[in-house]
Amino acid sequence: MARIDPHINFNGNAEEAFTFYQSVFGGTFTRLMRFKDLAGSDFPIPEHEADKIMHIALPIGKNLLMANDVPEYLGRTNENENRSKISISTESKEEADRLFNGLSDGGQIEMPITDSPWGSYFGMFRDKYGIEWMVNYDPNNKEQV
DSSP states (O other): OOOOOOEEEESSOHHHHHHHHHHHHOOOOSEEEEGGGTOBTTBOOOGGGTTSEEEEEEEETTEEEEEEEOOGGGOOOOTTOOSOOEEEEOSSHHHHHHHHHHHHTTSEEEEEEEEOTTSSEEEEEEOTTSOEEEEEEOTTOTTOO
16 A cells, blocks of 8 residues: 655755654654755755755654755745645554643644544644644544554
8 A cells, every 4th residue: 555655845944844844753864865865066055054854754643744955046835834634543542642742832823632523532733833633543443543
């Protein structure tokens, strides 16, 4: 079965954001490449962008959360876009609370985590980096994570 791995663009703070995500989820980065790692005559990198993240990946369960910093010559990424959210399905209510509280720290809660009318334990927020998340625990779904 195919899997979906979210990829996030940042405006120069991908490493800071992923260090924060790692503090909440745990784990070890499987990849961390900086633009300077690819620099060469065919791919010149301005000195002020050399240490920015070209690619970073953090395993979460069977999936990867990936990101990069967008080089300035490509323009800024919209930090308040609202077309997509990263949805997390947890194995317990306690895990849902831990992830919701950890990731939403310093962010904006859109919907506090609570029992929902559709039978799951659910909440939504935008983290302090502008990324939108949904956390869901459905006690009736035994195939969540």
